[in-house]
Amino acid sequence: MLTPYVPCKLRYDFAMSANSDLLDRSLSAVWHPCTQMKRHETLPLVPIARGEGVWLYDLDGRRYLDAVSSWWVNLFGHCNPRINAALADQLGKLEHVMLAGFTHEPVVRLSERLRELAPAGLGHCFYGSDGASATEIALKMSAHYWRNTGHPQKTQFISLQNSYHGETLGALSVTDVALFRDAYGALIRQNATVPCPDWRNAETGENAEAYALRCATALEVHLQEHHEHIAAFIVEPLIQGAAGMAMYHPSYLRRARELCSEYGVHLIADEIAVGMGRTGSMFACEQASIHPDFLLLSKGITGGYLPLSVVMTTDDIYRAFYADETARGFLHSHSYTGNPLACRAALATLDIFAEDDVLNANRDKAAFFNRIAQPLRDHSAVKDFRNTGMVWAFEVDTPHADFAQRCFSLGLQRELLLRPMGNTVYFMPPYVIREDEMLLLVGRTLEVIDHLT
Numbered sequence: 001m002l003t004p005y006v007p008c009k010l011r012y013d014f015a016m017s018a019n020s021d022l023l024d025r026s027l028s029a030v031w032h033p034c035t036q037m038k039r040h041e042t043l044p045l046v047p048i049a050r051g052e053g054v055w056l057y058d059l060d061g062r063r064y065l066d067a068v069s070s071w072w073v074n075l076f077g078h079c080n081p082r083i084n085a086a087l088a089d090q091l092g093k094l095e096h097v098m099l100a101g102f103t104h105e106p107v108v109r110l111s112e113r114l115r116e117l118a119p120a121g122l123g124h125c126f127y128g129s130d131g132a133s134a135t136e137i138a139l140k141m142s143a144h145y146w147r148n149t150g151h152p153q154k155t156q157f158i159s160l161q162n163s164y165h166g167e168t169l170g171a172l173s174v175t176d177v178a179l180f181r182d183a184y185g186a187l188i189r190q191n192a193t194v195p196c197p198d199w200r201n202a203e204t205g206e207n208a209e210a211y212a213l214r215c216a217t218a219l220e221v222h223l224q225e226h227h228e229h230i231a232a233f234i235v236e237p238l239i240q241g242a243a244g245m246a247m248y249h250p251s252y253l254r255r256a257r258e259l260c261s262e263y264g265v266h267l268i269a270d271e272i273a274v275g276m277g278r279t280g281s282m283f284a285c286e287q288a289s290i291h292p293d294f295l296l297l298s299k300g301i302t303g304g305y306l307p308l309s310v311v312m313t314t315d316d317i318y319r320a321f322y323a324d325e326t327a328r329g330f331l332h333s334h335s336y337t338g339n340p341l342a343c344r345a346a347l348a349t350l351d352i353f354a355e356d357d358v359l360n361a362n363r364d365k366a367a368f369f370n371r372i373a374q375p376l377r378d379h380s381a382v383k384d385f386r387n388t389g390m391v392w393a394f395e396v397d398t399p400h401a402d403f404a405q406r407c408f409s410l411g412l413q414r415e416l417l418l419r420p421m422g423n424t425v426y427f428m429p430p431y432v433i434r435e436d437e438m439l440l441l442v443g444r445t446l447e448v449i450d451h452l453t
């Protein structure tokens with residue numbers, strides 16, 4: 001049953017139900033992320049009791065289709081029996097041991113398997129706990145590499161306009177999202193940004209590839225002038241997620257790789273969101289046939305189960321730290337580095353990729369989705385409908401300034417978890433989504449858009 005939409009109150013009836021006690025306790029004890037907490041005076045939290053496949057269930061048994069993979073982390077559904085079994089097995093053996101001076105089978109096996117899967121040359125894995133820590137590690141490692149190799153002046157970084165690489169202070173210094181940055185401006189080192197190759201910014205008559213190459217020329221000009229002080233260029237390959245699923249042509253990455261090599265600047269591929277099959281290949285870099293100096297993974301690496309991030313580096317970078325002198329080493333650590341449970345979840349995730357031929361199955365799913373999404377693409381209020389791999393996005397022409405909030409609320413009333421960024425609606429569903437679930441997702445999203453346009 002769909003609850004009628006009440007425009008001025010934005011309340012759902014679960015706020016009055018068995019769920020409400022949990023909501024009150026949460027608001028009294030928990031500081032929720034990425035939230036102006038005062039908004040919850042009128043906007044109830046969504047209390048989740050359990051999950052199964054693409055569905056999340058609240059305490060009253062209402063369900064929500066997790067069309068955003070719980071912030072882009074879930075790959076094979078909630079409570080996946082195979083990942084659960086791997087974790088249960090690991091729980092009986094070893095929950096955690098520090099990784100400095102110690103090692104264990106899950107972290108060794110995961111590093112070996114990632115090395116086999118990733119673009120050639122990325123021989124070593126350094127572990128962190130979440131995406132932002134992976135960014136910090138890569139930035140520090142890059143600058144430290146240049147210091148160790150006699151270029152201590154190379155300490156600057158460049159990123160794309162509208163880039164997002166996490167929200168710790170170092171990561172914010174290469175993140176170009178004003179809302180996340182401005183309050184902390186005084187704490188953040190300024191780094192340069194270069195034009196982003198998002199094809200929506202192309203001139204009329206200019207195709208996505210021509211525009212990407214024009215942006216690469218701007219990168220070239222910047223590198224020509226500043227390369228002596230630049231350690232690395234950090235980039236989200238193919239899709240800039242937090243920018244609103246901005247998509248661009250792989251030729252940009254090919255050209256960026258050439259330019260970085262030519263000017264002695266590291267290329268850091270932040271595949272925290274786009275890795276693990278999201279763009280149609282295991283890693284987005286593969287679609288440009290490039291070899292980055294650093295590859296960052298997190299989010300989907302554990303199938304969405306546990307916090308884990310990986311910084312893969314080339315053997316050249318690894319060797320620059322290998323010396324008798326302690327201070328030449330990379331003396332960075334997080335308490336939970338290489339946690340065995342998280343590594344087992346990641347290994348189980350890689351097993352599912354291999355056993356179920358996931359990348360091929362996803363190609364069929366994406367083709368089906370594109371067919372059934374035609375009415376969305378054709379909707380008069382929908383602009384720039386786009387797709388890369390298992391990610392879809394489009395802008396909605398709407399009179400509502402608070403479109404994102406309304407869309408979220410109307411979605412929940414229709415069993416959908418949609419979380420638009422501004423006027424950009426996107427789908428990044430778990431790969432286990434079935435055809436009937438895709439039909440439900442498209443049909444109900446159309447209803448929501450009809451309401452708001």
Ligand SMILES: *Cc1c(COP(=O)(O)O)cnc(C)c1O
Nearest residue numbers: 130131132164165166241272273
């Ligand atoms: C989410 C994200 C991060 C940050 O990861 P957290 O685990 O949230 O710290 C960094 N880069 C990209 C591209 C991301 O999408």
